[in-house]
Amino acid sequence: MVLLKTIFCCIELLVFSIIAGLLGSLTGLGGGTVLVPLLTLFLGIPIAYAAGASLISTIATSSGAASAYIRDKITNVRIGMGLEIATTTGSIVGSLTAAFIYSHGLAWIVYVVFGIVILTSIIPTAQRGKYEIPDPRPPDWTTKVFKLYGSYYDEAIKTEVKYWGVRWWLGELIMFFAGFISGLLGIGSGALKVLGMDWAMNLPMKVSTTTSNFMIGVTAATGSALYWYFGYIQPMMAAVTAIGVLIGAMSGTKILVRITNKQVRWVFLAILAFLGMEMLLKGLYMDHIITIPVATQYALSLIFTAIVMSLLYYRYGVLARKPNREGVVMGGGNA
Amino acid sequence: MPRWDMDYIIGLTLRYGVIISIALILIGIVLFHVKGEALGCSENLVMSPTSPINTTVIPPGYALSRLPYLDPLSFVILGLMVLIATPVLRVALGVASFAMERDWLYVLITTVVFINLMLAIFILPSIMHLHANYQLLRILCPQR
Numbered sequence: 001m002v003l004l005k006t007i008f009c010c011i012e013l014l015v016f017s018i019i020a021g022l023l024g025s026l027t028g029l030g031g032g033t034v035l036v037p038l039l040t041l042f043l044g045i046p047i048a049y050a051a052g053a054s055l056i057s058t059i060a061t062s063s064g065a066a067s068a069y070i071r072d073k074i075t076n077v078r079i080g081m082g083l084e085i086a087t088t089t090g091s092i093v094g095s096l097t098a099a100f101i102y103s104h105g106l107a108w109i110v111y112v113v114f115g116i117v118i119l120t121s122i123i124p125t126a127q128r129g130k131y132e133i134p135d136p137r138p139p140d141w142t143t144k145v146f147k148l149y150g151s152y153y154d155e156a157i158k159t160e161v162k163y164w165g166v167r168w169w170l171g172e173l174i175m176f177f178a179g180f181i182s183g184l185l186g187i188g189s190g191a192l193k194v195l196g197m198d199w200a201m202n203l204p205m206k207v208s209t210t211t212s213n214f215m216i217g218v219t220a221a222t223g224s225a226l227y228w229y230f231g232y233i234q235p236m237m238a239a240v241t242a243i244g245v246l247i248g249a250m251s252g253t254k255i256l257v258r259i260t261n262k263q264v265r266w267v268f269l270a271i272l273a274f275l276g277m278e279m280l281l282k283g284l285y286m287d288h289i290i291t292i293p294v295a296t297q298y299a300l301s302l303i304f305t306a307i308v309m310s311l312l313y314y315r316y317g318v319l320a321r322k323p324n325r326e327g328v329v330m331g332g333g334n335a
Numbered sequence: 336m337p338r339w340d341m342d343y344i345i346g347l348t349l350r351y352g353v354i355i356s357i358a359l360i361l362i363g364i365v366l367f368h369v370k371g372e373a374l375g376c377s378e379n380l381v382m383s384p385t386s387p388i389n390t391t392v393i394p395p396g397y398a399l400s401r402l403p404y405l406d407p408l409s410f411v412i413l414g415l416m417v418l419i420a421t422p423v424l425r426v427a428l429g430v431a432s433f434a435m436e437r438d439w440l441y442v443l444i445t446t447v448v449f450i451n452l453m454l455a456i457f458i459l460p461s462i463m464h465l466h467a468n469y470q471l472l473r474i475l476c477p478q479r
Contacts, residue, residue, distance in 0.1 A: 231391030
């Protein structure tokens with residue numbers, strides 16, 4: 001009977017981790033962003049343990065994927081390493097902040113920040129794919145000093161793409177914030193890292209995503225070392241989730257290649273919107289800022305998800321597919 | 336046709352780091368289901384979502400010393416340590432790789448990243464006196 005119960009618990013945890021890894025890789029946000037809400041909202045796991053398990057599984061998926069990318073030579077190791085100064089520093093500050101928050105019983109802050117981070121990363125994810133190769137900006141002094149030049153072979157357009165990064169200092173600033181969020185919430189915060197390289201440093205999307213993935217492992221290792229000492233890592237839980245997320249992420253990459261109908265991603269985004277809203281409401285509920293029953297919270301999150309998703313779908317899904325309508329194409333892109 | 340350049344070595348390190356750690360973790364989980372206890376703690380206590388058996392009550396040295404006795408948590412802890420060590424090793428190899436290219440600015444940058452990692456893994460915890468509490472483990476799980 002006891003054994004049966006343990007196996008049941010393990011399988012439950014494993015299934016949720018596989019789902020998180022799958023959704024994380026299909027949306028491109030990484031396993032942790034989905035894992036923490038799933039574990040805290042549906043399995044009643046304390047958020048500190050969920051965050052610890054998430055950081056551990058983030059290292060596994062990042063290192064696993066990075067070993068493949070390095071051979072393709074798309075990852076820019078120089079840019080990645082340079083920015084890691086900021087992400088590891090940010091992660092140390094973020095983990096110490098998390099320790100302060102948890103030791104003072106302020107876990108609701110983590111829920112609220114988590115909700116906000118998920119909700120704000122939905123929009124860039126919805127319009128992803130627009131700037132495949134950015135318009136070149138003139139190189140600035142950081143381009144020369146930090147050797148931010150690079151090139152890679154693009155399979156899709158069959159050409160060697162040459163690029164260079166600009167505004168290294170702005171990239172560092174955003175990466176510090178990304179590292180801070182990673183340490184605070186126990187996620188890889190890949191979306192923020194891509195923002196730093198894509199928008200701030202004007203790098204091609206392919207370079208940003210693979211380099212960000214390379215950086216996530218080192219950032220998460222920094223955070224999880226401190227989490228280890230603070231006791232946020234429950235070994236058995238971290239073990240099961242790491243394996244689950246890895247399985248999910250690997251199958252996600254395989255599925256992603258086969259998905260021809262890009263409309264499916266709206267379903268994934270809807271799940272994210274729901275999880276984000278739930279985390280936000282739960283955080284506010286914990287601090288008694290709002291006092292609505294849990295069932296109503298779920299209902300509110302569902303309504304919110306429906307509204308936001310129909311708006312986003314209309315904006316980036318429907319309008320973007322009508323290329324002859326001027327004025328709407330600017331934010332759209334290939335959905 | 337593998338070329339033994341630094342990128343290839345780094346790629347191998349990352350891949351085998353993950354494979355070894357996942358293998359160790361899997362052995363730990365299987366042992367756990369066979370034995371039904373770990374480090375003297377009952378199955379329920381170890382698996383409970385709010386379990387007090389976390390990294391603050393398991394001194395790494397003690398966990399590793401139980402490896403020859405095939406203790407499930409020892410294998411899991413070692414697997415998690417290998418997993419965390421993999422990116423650290425990757426950064427160390429990065430320093431060597433930039434040194435071979437004689438790119439001193441990036442040797443410096445990568446060294447700073449490495450120092451940050453050491454700060455998080457060894458220096459800060461020792462400054463803050465964060466040590467695992469073995470006594471607490473024995474109170475939670477009296478040895479049978």
